[in-house]
Amino acid sequence: MAAARGSRPDHRAGRGRQTLTQRFGVVRPGGREVELEGTGSPVVFRGRQCRLVRLLDIGRELEAERAADEWQRVMREVLQTMPLLTVMQDLEGRILFCNDHLASTAGYTCEELTGRIWPEVLSVGDETENREQARRRLAGEMRPHEELLLRTRDGHHRLIAWNTTPMRDRRGVVFGCTAIGEDITERRDAEAAAATRSRRNAAVARLGVAGLLLRVDDLLAEAMPVVREALDVDLASVLRMQEDDGSLLAVAVDGWPAMLAGTYRVSSEAGSLAHRVLLSELPVIVDDLSRERSGPAVQAEGARSAMGVPIHGSGGVHGVLMVHHRTHRVFTEEEAHVLLAVANVLAAAIERDRAEQRVADLAFHDQLTGLPNRAALHDRLDHLLGLAGRHGRSAALVWVDIDHFQLVNDSFGQKAGDDVIRQVGERLRRAAAGADMLTRHAGDEFLLVVADGSDDPSSNACRSVDDVAQIAQAIAARIQAAFAEPFDAGGAEVFLRPCLGIAVYPVHAADRDGLLRHADVAKGEAQSGLCAGGSAGRNALDPLHEVSLTARLHRALAEGRFILHYQPVVEIATGRVRSVEALVRWQDAEHGLVPPGDFIPLAERTGLIGLLTDWVVDEACRQLREWHDAGLDIGVAVNVPAILWHPAAAERLIETVQHRSVDPSRVTVEVTESTVMIDPSVCDSVLARLSQAGLRLAIDDFGTGHSSLARLRELPVTTIKIDRSFVRELGDDPAAEALVDTIIGLTRNLGLEPLAEGIETEQQRVILLARGCRLGQGFLFSRPVPASRISDRCAIRRAA
Amino acid sequence: MERSTPSIHDLPPEDDPERLRLLADGAGEPILIHDRGIIVDVNRAFCELLDRRREQLIGVDVRGWLRPEDRDRIIGLAGGARR
Numbered sequence: 001m002a003a004a005r006g007s008r009p010d011h012r013a014g015r016g017r018q019t020l021t022q023r024f025g026v027v028r029p030g031g032r033e034v035e036l037e038g039t040g041s042p043v044v045f046r047g048r049q050c051r052l053v054r055l056l057d058i059g060r061e062l063e064a065e066r067a068a069d070e071w072q073r074v075m076r077e078v079l080q081t082m083p084l085l086t087v088m089q090d091l092e093g094r095i096l097f098c099n100d101h102l103a104s105t106a107g108y109t110c111e112e113l114t115g116r117i118w119p120e121v122l123s124v125g126d127e128t129e130n131r132e133q134a135r136r137r138l139a140g141e142m143r144p145h146e147e148l149l150l151r152t153r154d155g156h157h158r159l160i161a162w163n164t165t166p167m168r169d170r171r172g173v174v175f176g177c178t179a180i181g182e183d184i185t186e187r188r189d190a191e192a193a194a195a196t197r198s199r200r201n202a203a204v205a206r207l208g209v210a211g212l213l214l215r216v217d218d219l220l221a222e223a224m225p226v227v228r229e230a231l232d233v234d235l236a237s238v239l240r241m242q243e244d245d246g247s248l249l250a251v252a253v254d255g256w257p258a259m260l261a262g263t264y265r266v267s268s269e270a271g272s273l274a275h276r277v278l279l280s281e282l283p284v285i286v287d288d289l290s291r292e293r294s295g296p297a298v299q300a301e302g303a304r305s306a307m308g309v310p311i312h313g314s315g316g317v318h319g320v321l322m323v324h325h326r327t328h329r330v331f332t333e334e335e336a337h338v339l340l341a342v343a344n345v346l347a348a349a350i351e352r353d354r355a356e357q358r359v360a361d362l363a364f365h366d367q368l369t370g371l372p373n374r375a376a377l378h379d380r381l382d383h384l385l386g387l388a389g390r391h392g393r394s395a396a397l398v399w400v401d402i403d404h405f406q407l408v409n410d411s412f413g414q415k416a417g418d419d420v421i422r423q424v425g426e427r428l429r430r431a432a433a434g435a436d437m438l439t440r441h442a443g444d445e446f447l448l449v450v451a452d453g454s455d456d457p458s459s460n461a462c463r464s465v466d467d468v469a470q471i472a473q474a475i476a477a478r479i480q481a482a483f484a485e486p487f488d489a490g491g492a493e494v495f496l497r498p499c500l501g502i503a504v505y506p507v508h509a510a511d512r513d514g515l516l517r518h519a520d521v522a523k524g525e526a527q528s529g530l531c532a533g534g535s536a537g538r539n540a541l542d543p544l545h546e547v548s549l550t551a552r553l554h555r556a557l558a559e560g561r562f563i564l565h566y567q568p569v570v571e572i573a574t575g576r577v578r579s580v581e582a583l584v585r586w587q588d589a590e591h592g593l594v595p596p597g598d599f600i601p602l603a604e605r606t607g608l609i610g611l612l613t614d615w616v617v618d619e620a621c622r623q624l625r626e627w628h629d630a631g632l633d634i635g636v637a638v639n640v641p642a643i644l645w646h647p648a649a650a651e652r653l654i655e656t657v658q659h660r661s662v663d664p665s666r667v668t669v670e671v672t673e674s675t676v677m678i679d680p681s682v683c684d685s686v687l688a689r690l691s692q693a694g695l696r697l698a699i700d701d702f703g704t705g706h707s708s709l710a711r712l713r714e715l716p717v718t719t720i721k722i723d724r725s726f727v728r729e730l731g732d733d734p735a736a737e738a739l740v741d742t743i744i745g746l747t748r749n750l751g752l753e754p755l756a757e758g759i760e761t762e763q764q765r766v767i768l769l770a771r772g773c774r775l776g777q778g779f780l781f782s783r784p785v786p787a788s789r790i791s792d793r794c795a796i797r798r799a800a
Numbered sequence: 801m802e803r804s805t806p807s808i809h810d811l812p813p814e815d816d817p818e819r820l821r822l823l824a825d826g827a828g829e830p831i832l833i834h835d836r837g838i839i840v841d842v843n844r845a846f847c848e849l850l851d852r853r854r855e856q857l858i859g860v861d862v863r864g865w866l867r868p869e870d871r872d873r874i875i876g877l878a879g880g881a882r883r
Contacts (some may be wrong), residue, residue, distance in 0.1 A: 038874075050833045053833075057832040
């Protein structure tokens with residue numbers, strides 16, 4: 001052995017003595033390779049220096065190792081490419097591994113994050129608390145699923161849904177955790193937006209339903225909190241446009257002081273945000289109100305941001321829906337649309353309400369005057385008569401229509417006519433104090449209802465039938481007075497006369513239709529008596545001429561453009577002036593002297609004749625006083641038209657005579673034959689009253705009417721004036737001569753004084769004188785002349 | 801009593817070839833003894849590794865079984881090949 005050992009060269013022995021381990025492959029039969037690890041040690045075998053090699057099959061181990069490497073590579077790749085955030089942390093929160101997705105979400109690179117402490121870098125909020133939470137999470141005290149905010153490098157927050165798994169070493173000790181997270185920021189935002197949208201849509205929809213059920217005011221009030229909640233704003237309000245001045249009035253508020261509703265007004269000149277909305281008819285959004293001209297309420301509430309939208313319907317803009325917020329806020333387009341949707345609901349409700357009101361108005365109101373109409377009148381009357389019938393109360397109806405109103409329409413056109421009707425409505429409204437209701441019945445017909453107050457809870461005193469009738473009379477009188485001033489027909493002045501009829505329940509009728517009929521008839525009677533103007537009748541005047549003439553007539557009276565001319569009544573035998581007949585003349589500035597035939601009938605139709613006659617009587621009496629004072633011994637005669645042949649006019653006349661201190665026996669009132677014969681009941685009392693006052697009475701135009709001798713005898717008349725038509729024929733027509741002879745004879749037989757009118761020729765004078773007529777007037781003696789000429793003439797005669 | 805428990809003296813002597821063979825074959829890992837690459841002895845595990853009987857392997861150059869790229873490196877380290 002030693003020899004053998006010695007026989008080995010040292011250079012080989014040096015290596016041969018080493019124990020070596022190395023790896024190699026062996027090719028097995030069949031070609032399969034086996035990976036082996038051989039550990040060779042020197043041994044002496046049978047005297048020879050050999051090596052004993054122990055082999056270890058390492059093939060499987062290698063394979064596992066390679067697989068592990070490969071697995072790790074794949075896993076890293078998967079983690080990197082996975083669209084999830086992945087992080088491994090130790091118990092300190094130190095980031096052991098993170099993927100690119102996590103890093104880039106947070107705004108870092110993996111290299112920057114690896115080794116950093118998570119709570120220091122990526123958590124939102126208090127660091128100490130974060131660390132504590134992180135510790136608990138890592139200690140397995142946390143929920144495996146949770147949503148946490150991630151703070152990015154530029155300070156934004158992302159919401160991440162984490163799924164955390166603890167990591168354990170081989171002994172099962174937790175040394176950290178793996179967390180897989182998903183960035184749900186967008187999804188959560190979208191969900192929140194969708195939820196908000198759906199919440200808002202639901203709110204608008206609920207409001208829409210409410211709009212069908214609620215009254216507008218209630219809906220507006222209801223809408224305010226809905227808007228506040230849907231848009232999460234501090235203040236909401238609705239401003240309604242006022243039709244009279246275009247200002248905006250707060251009608252519903254929420255968040256604002258409640259007392260602003262119905263009182264807070266933004267004038268149309270304010271140039272406010274609300275008015276910008278109104279003018280542009282578009283939503284207006286203001287982020288910073290401090291740069292705006294804001295009203296006191298906005299300032300008081302400290303509103304910072306605002307948005308307003310028009311409440312816009314098919315009928316135009318009705319107002320503005322506003323929201324204000326106390327902190328700075330940028331309202332989005334979507335929020336503007338929500339507000340617009342609410343505004344649309346409000347607009348629809350407002351328009352529906354207006355339509356309903358309009359239908360009600362149409363049904364019960366006259367569109368022209370805004371007064372209640374016939375339907376409303378019937379409704380009211382039925383109600384009142386129902387009450388009155390049950391409780392034995394009363395009511396009255398005053399029927400007003402306008403004499404010859406058609407003339408206004410014909411002269412000035414329908415539009416001016418409508419305008420006059422509106423003015424009439426206005427005047428009636430003022431005159432209607434005490435009336436329960438003023439209505440326009442139709443055309444130029446207006447009706448007033450007077451109630452006894454039994455259904456008025458504010459008055460405990462019920463009126464008697466007499467009270468009601470008196471109130472109706474008083475209203476009628478005020479209405480008469482209300483027509484004294486002219487109306488404006490397209491710039492022209494028009495004088496109108498009302499015709500009135502009164503009916504009292506239950507005196508005149510027992511039901512509504514009966515009451516209406518009675519008032520109509522009463523008005524008709526009044527019309528034939530008062531409106532028609534007796535014999536003045538209807539002149540075929542051009543309507544336009546007539547109406548403008550009426551206006552001029554009125555002005556003339558006001559401006560004193562009427563004068564009296566006097567025609568002497570003389571003793572036919574001597575020509576001595578016994579008295580004069582006062583005849584009115586109109587000196588028109590434009591047209592000169594207007595003949596009485598042109599304006600007297602018109603004055604009678606328009607009711608001006610009353611004023612005119614008052615003036616004539618007064619002026620005649622004044623003149624008579626003057627003559628008497630001057631020593632002239634004459635009387636004066638005045639004409640009183642049939643239309644004024646009523647007690648009130650008679651009283652006025654007597655008053656005037658007394659007021660002017662003239663001897664009533666020197667004043668003769670002339671009245672036409674037809675007047676005296678028409679209405680004995682009225683006529684007799686008037687004649688009696690005048691006669692009793694000492695006035696002389698003459699029947700004018702005698703022979704033209706159908707006088708009853710019996711009546712003539714009863715009347716307190718002093719003079720009969722023979723109509724000029726008979727006088728004219730004298731000398732030509734024997735029949736006329738016979739007639740005049742008869743009249744004179746009759747007159748004398750009755751103890752009355754005959755007076756011949758229209759004597760123009762000497763022949764007529766002679767015949768009349770021969771027949772025993774002592775007094776006469778006519779061009780043969782004198783035309784009607786101014787007062788001064790009468791004085792002259794009397795003076796001449798006296799001098800002569 | 802003492803007879804019932806075999807003592808070390810009952811075992812065959814340490815250099816008993818049969819005993820050594822049993823020990824070598826009992827080892828699970830392949831073992832070979834080579835003299836400069838030439839196999840002089842192997843155990844059963846080695847036989848199974850190369851799917852050969854012992855008689856077929858003794859005297860054979862072990863390099864013949866090595867993967868060609870490993871051959872030179874391994875022989876060098878193994879104490880030099882026969883030249």
